[in-house]
Amino acid sequence: xxxxxxxxxxxxxxxxxxxxxxxxxxxxxxxxxxxxxxxxxxxxxxxxxxxxxxxxxxxxxxxxxxxxxxxxxxxxxxxxxxxxxxxxxxxxxxxxxxxxxxxxxxxxxxxxxxxxxxxxxxxxxxxxxxxxxxxxxxxxxxxxxxxxxxxxxxxxxxxxxxxxxxxxxxxxxxxxxxxxxxxxxxxxxxxxxxxxxxxxxxxxxxxxxxxxxxxxxxxxxxxxxxxxxxxxxxxxxxxxxxxxxxxxxxxxxxx
Numbered sequence: 067x068x069x070x071x072x073x074x075x076x077x078x079x080x081x082x083x084x085x086x087x088x089x090x091x092x093x094x095x096x097x098x099x100x101x102x103x104x105x106x107x108x109x110x111x112x113x114x115x116x117x118x119x120x121x122x123x124x125x126x127x128x129x130x131x132x133x134x135x136x137x138x139x140x141x142x143x144x145x146x147x148x149x150x151x152x153x154x155x156x157x158x159x160x161x162x163x164x165x166x167x168x169x170x171x172x173x174x175x176x177x178x179x180x181x182x183x184x185x186x187x188x189x190x191x192x193x194x195x196x197x198x199x200x201x202x203x204x205x206x207x208x209x210x211x212x213x214x215x216x217x218x219x220x221x222x223x224x225x226x227x228x229x230x231x232x233x234x235x236x237x238x239x240x241x242x243x244x245x246x247x248x249x250x251x252x253x254x255x256x257x258x259x260x261x262x263x264x265x266x267x268x269x270x271x272x273x274x275x276x277x278x279x280x281x282x283x284x285x286x287x288x289x290x291x292x293x294x295x296x297x298x299x300x301x302x303x304x305x306x307x308x309x310x311x312x313x314x315x316x317x318x319x320x321x
Contacts, residue, residue: 099316101299102251106244109316116310117233123311124229130222137218141211144204236306243299250288250295257281257288 099109111119121127264281267273307314 101244102248106240106303110306110314111310111312113234113237116237116306116312117230119310119312120229120233121226124225126225127222127229130218130225134215134218134222137211137214141208141215144208144211233306233309236302236309240299240302240306243295243302247292247295247299250292253288254285254292257285261285 099106110116261281261284264273264278268275268278303314
């Protein structure tokens with residue numbers, strides 16, 4: 067008689083404890099991750115490795131590196147601005163001269179001579195125009211450019227700090243979400259057994275309709291909490307992948 071009542075509970079327990087989230091090394095791996103028993107931190111890179119990867123793949127840090135390089139070029143430009151006041155002018159001119167001469171000697175012979183002459187003239191001039199504003203304010207402009215570089219580097223340090231904090235928070239969120247998922251799963255199992263027992267007691271006239279409704283409501287809430295915990299765990303896992311730029315060697319499927 068005892069086995070008659072305990073057998074359905076045992077079968078229901080086996081069904082409900084089967085993993086709803088399967089995580090394996092890859093599609094061909096026989097090793098399966100059980101989120102209700104195993105530890106997700108043992109299947110993904112360490113926290114420091116995740117932080118290092120996030121720093122390498124962060125688009126914001128890449129943008130900040132480009133901004134730093136931009137301001138460094140601005141420093142070079144500020145240092146060389148005075149050269150815009152120097153001017154070099156050049157002129158090259160070519161002239162062709164021709165001459166015709168006719169001479170008659172004493173003996174009556176006539177000689178004619180036609181001559182050509184080329185002449186080249188080159189002119190190079192250097193001039194300097196130095197506005198007083200450039201003369202007195204050049205040092206300030208260079209210092210300003212240096213400060214822009216320092217400001218951009220400080221912004222990068224702040225981004226690194228913020229990114230490290232975000233990875234730490236997301237990593238811990240993933241851990242907490244798995245723990246909550248385990249609790250939610252145990253709660254579903256307990257409420258499912260209680261619901262099964264309540265249904266039988268109601269059929270046997272051992273409990274009221276009000277009590278049966280209360281038990282069913284507790285079961286529905288447990289299932290809802292489980293679904294919420296399951297999605298939260300999945301989201302935390304996927305977000306951590308995107309933030310670090312790493313595709314973990316773990317696959318998740320939610321049925």
